[in-house]
Amino acid sequence: MDRKLLLEHIGVEGIHTHDVYRKNGGYNAVEKALKSMSPDDIVEEVKKSGLRGRGGAGFPTGMKWSFIAKPEGVPRHFLCNADESEPGTFKDRYLMEKIPHLLIEGMILSSYALGCNQSYIYIRGEYMYVLQILERAIAEAYANGWLGKNIKGSGFDLDLAVSTGAGAYICGEETALIESLEGKRGNPRIKPPFPAVKGLWDRPTVVNNVETIAAVVPIVNEGGDAYAQIGIGRSTGTKLISASGNVNKPGVYEITMGITVEEFIYSDKYLGGMKNGKKLKACVPGGSSVPILPHYLVCKTATGEDRLMTYESLADGGFATGSMLGSGGFIVYDEDQCIVRNTWNFSRFYHHESCGQCSPCREGTGWMEKVLHRLEYGHGKMEDIDLLWDIQRKIEGNTICPLGDAAAWPVAAAIRHFREEFEWHVKEPKLCMTKNYGLVTEKLFETVNA
């Protein structure tokens, strides 16, 4: 039941090198694909696997691949999105740092499936040391004949290079990533045309997340059907979860889709429970953009079912009582944490990262940051809470890219579930200012548990 498909060999000494990776079954999938599978066979296996985008959106990967346009004589490009910047998310960095050849192998398989001969990994500029690890691994892959001309006599050519960002969350949005890879500001493009038709240098392009690309390796090795048997329903396979916050064992975990949230937080196999024996107050299960869940909706859904680590179960109840699996950036808050402060912190992040193209996001994120700041620092008014609600509603859905939505959702969810704590900041500003968050939340716990 408990399968590791990506991190199985993570503990093997020297697994970041080609030779050790190869000895542990590395590049078997490329060998198999180039010898016995057509590009369309691979697309078919990925479709059968039910693999969904691991960057946050959860869009079916096989379907995304099938959209790529194939005009005669126009090169196509495959890009890896390694611009991991969603607060709470650090799984791609872990994978690339520990087992870089897994990503390279996935890049070869995906590029072959899509008929791309020039592929790129776009990595955020802050991960400069990871970029160096990738470049060394790519050099090894060339030296061993996995990249370059006529790979292993198959007639398939592939050049792979890493390129870097320079500090911009927005470049994780695929059209902004493409703009950045063209050497421009990371302003998202209006869709359509979609990258599958007009992407990098106006050529058909597919962009996938690091973890999504790595998952293609076990899918080719074991077959799409076998992959689809792992997990529950439309949440197939395994997922990397990066956990942070007030837990005993933060870090990156590969989980089988479908384990319960309760097991993930409290069992010693995973996060080992809350640090210092504190009470769980809230959880953001999929990166800063997804709705925060109050403690009574973390392990159970609103209808009393066990909450599972799947796309569907985490979203159960919609935004009223659910959230999203998102990128798997799992942030846990204990009873001492202040939700108003956390929401202000996230709003500051989105304000800082807005590219400035669309007025609702450029202006709205700044207004939210300001209003939340005055609430947190004891200058807020009751009307401010409704004002915040109003601003976030006017951002959501009114921007070119999803950064606007991502900025709006955390504010909406915080007010929806923790309105009383916002009101406390207006009624008892001094109490909230003296860092006595515990007292404030204790009060909340009393009302919730009454």
Next chain:
Amino acid sequence: MSQENIQFPEPLLQEVAREIAKFPEGKQKSALLSVLHIAQAHFGYLSEPVMDYVARLLHILPIEVYEVATFYSMYDTKPVGKVKLEVCRTGPCMIEGAENIVSYIENKLGIKDGETTADGIFTLKTVECLGACGYAPMLQAGEKFHEHLTEAKVDELIEQYRKNPTANYLGL
């Protein structure tokens, strides 16, 4: 810096050529972000003459360089210290005590967020999520990550970088 002094040494020119070669002919603008990283590491910051030089190297207009240099948060268009201490301030780091780390550094070095020490060695900057949430609090010094920070660890780092400021670069 006068216009004439702005010139990469030969090894860096080779590095630039390697970045350009990653892209098809005529798409050399794609190497811009990488070349700006190289320029910033070498010249300390991206002055107007440095950006003009990069424009000439890539056969693009200076404005194309300026708009990129001012968009991305890692680029400095004003002088900074030899070692940039960039402390992550976003959610998961905040709840693990990033604010204390920032004020500890501020007091220790006698500078505020965004300022540089009088000896020109350290610049303190708070930055958004660096992808180390599970190992919080953390800071990035130049190209290096330092995680699970404590006051004692910050003392050590500052000591180490004061002795050897270039240690914050990984080297090519």
